[in-house]
Each structure stands twice: as C-alpha cells, then as structure tokens.
C-alpha cells in the first residue's frame with residue numbers, strides 16, 4: 406500500500422481506502438465476512454474507512470467501530486456522513502437547508518455517528534448530499550465551523566451528488582470544506598474539469614468513490630445480470646442503464662493488460678491522478694480486498710494505456726433512475 410496526503414489535514418491515507426456501503430446496504434452481505442475483510446484490509450495497510458449513518462441505519466458504522474476497537478494500536482481514519490433529513494438521494498435544486506440539513510439535526514446525527522462508531526471524535530464527517538446554494542445560508546458556515554470547534558470532528562466534507570461534480574466547486578473555493586467525495590472512474594472523468602483544479606488550489610482532500618461504476622467496471626456485468634428486488638441495484642441498473650453500462654464496459658475488455666483484470670485497471674487508472682488522495686472501492690469479499698490493495702502496489706498505469714482509457718470518458722446526466 407502506498408500513502409498520499411489528505412488535503413490540508415496532512416493525514417497519510419492509503420491510496421486504497423474502504424467503501425462500507427455494500428456491507429450494510431446491499432443484499433447478500435454477511436457481517437462475519439465483512440469483519441474479516443475489514444481486518445484483512447487493515448493488515449494490508451488500509452487506514453481510511455468511509456461509512457455513513459444511512460448504510461443500514463448505523464449498522465455499517467457499528468462494524469467500523471468493531472474494526473477500530475480490534476486494532477487499537479493503529480491510526481485508522483473514520484469518515485462518516487450525515488443523511489439528509491428528508492432522506493432523499495440525490496439532492497434536488499429546490500431542496501432547502503431546512504428540509505435537508507438544519508443545524509440542530511446535523512449535530513444530532515454527528516452524535517449518533519460518534520455513538521455508533523464508539524469514538525469521541527470523528528476524523529471526517531460529510532454531508533451525504535450537497536447543494537452549493539446552501540452556502541448562501543449563513544447557518545451552513547456556522548454549523549461547519551462549530552462542528553470542528555466542538556472537537557466532535559476533525560474535518561468536514563461534502564459527498565457530491567452522482568454526475569454533478571460542478572455542484573460543490575463553490576464550496577471548495579469558499580475554503581469551508583476540508584474534503585470532497587466524488588464519483589471518479591474511467592467513465593466519469595468530469596471532476597477533472599473544474600473540481601480537481603479547485604481542490605488543488607485550496608488543498609482539499611479528494612475521495613474518489615464508485616471507482617468500479619457500481620460493478621460495471623469489474624467487467625462482470627452482463628445483459629442477463631439481475632438483483633433481488635430489495636437490492637438498490639435493481640432500481641439503478643434498469644434495462645436502459647444495464648445495456649449501456651455493459652456496452653461501455655465491454656469496449657474496455659480488449660484494453661485489459663494480460664495477467665490483469667478490469668477492476669485492477671480501473672483502480673490503477675484513478676491512481677494516475679494525483680489530485681485524488683484515496684479511492685474507496687466497495688468491498689465485502691476478502692478476495693476483492695486483496696486484489697484492490699494489490700492495485701496500489703502495481704501503481705499507476707503506463708501513460709499509453711492511460712491515454713487510451715481517457716477516450717472512454719462517458720458523460721452522463723442525472724435521470725429518474727440514477728439516484
């Protein structure tokens with residue numbers, strides 16, 4: 406595992422962090438398997454863990470707490486998120502601060518996350534959705550400053566809506582936030598346009614989420630892939646999206662270096678970008694943890710392959726199913 410500096414915090418975080426949604430939100434999860442995978446990741450050098458109250462109403466946070474207590478001698482960075490009060494993902498332009506993140510509610514949920522994880526201070530708390538227009542309300546600034554001053558959290562970030570990396574550039578430029586979490590992968594390269602330069606200029610830590618495009622960049626989805634009705638992917642990979650995701654992923658197959666996998670190529674593509682501090686693949690299985698940490702050992706892709714993959718940028722707009 407190689408390490409990178411996380412924005413102005415100066416934390417040294419593993420290039421491969423840990424996405425903890427699936428283990429408490431997707432069907433087919435098993436706590437014993439998830440805890441074993443978390444431990445293996447720690448043994449292999451992972452030290453950045455991304456969870457949220459919304460991942461199983463605190464369950465993913467509780468699993469993280471167990472992992473932290475099992476490794477008291479290691480500095481492990483815990484990042485969680487406050488869910489929007491209206492429980493609506495993604496945020497929409499008309500949502501006000503009052504329906505999404507009124508100040509008392511934010512403090513209430515930070516305290517819930519602290520209790521679930523079993524720590525006195527969180528390294529990072531993130532707004533689980535974001536609208537730049539909330540900067541126009543002074544309470545946003547005050548809440549974020551008070552969160553840091555209270556010692557409940559060391560740093561505050563925003564987790565940006567799917568395919569809207571522009572909607573957070575103002576927050577970065579305002580100097581208010583310490584971190585952004587954004588979708589960035591072979592397909593979704595648009596954070597490079599405006600968001601990453603702003604993060605560089607303001608020394609804001611970048612967390613690259615959904616590096617495997619919710620599974621399509623594992624190369625394992627087919628037109629026949631299905632999910633149980635209560636798995637959110639059944640409402641995300643609707644026929645229109647499944648078809649185009651499989652088509653886009655299939656176009657990459659000839660580019661996978663021999664002896665490698667599409668997932669490894671996808672993670673190493675992100676490693677080429679030095680604006681990114683950590684990548685957080687969702688992982689429940691031991692073999693995925695081992696493979697993904699090994700991608701950091703392999704390092705960035707050769708320039709020629711990276712340049713070829715850049716041509717596979719896929720610009721998408723939020724839709725009724727994109728969530």
Ligand SMILES: NC(=O)c1ccc[n+]([C@@H]2O[C@H](COP(=O)([O-])OP(=O)(O)OC[C@H]3O[C@@H](n4cnc5c(N)ncnc54)[C@H](OP(=O)(O)O)[C@@H]3O)[C@@H](O)[C@H]2O)c1
Pocket residue numbers: 423424425426427455456533564565586614615616617618619620623668669685686687688689690692693694696697
């Ligand atoms: N709004 C938000 O703030 C938001 C939204 C989405 C995600 N996130 C965060 O970002 C993290 C990552 O996103 P994600 O989990 O949605 O999607 P993802 O990382 O793009 O994909 C996760 C899927 O890839 C599989 N996988 C992982 N490593 C693999 C490998 N080496 N080979 C083949 N398959 C592999 C996982 O399998 P297994 O699970 O079976 O191991 C899982 O099915 C989340 O866990 C969460 O922490 C935040």
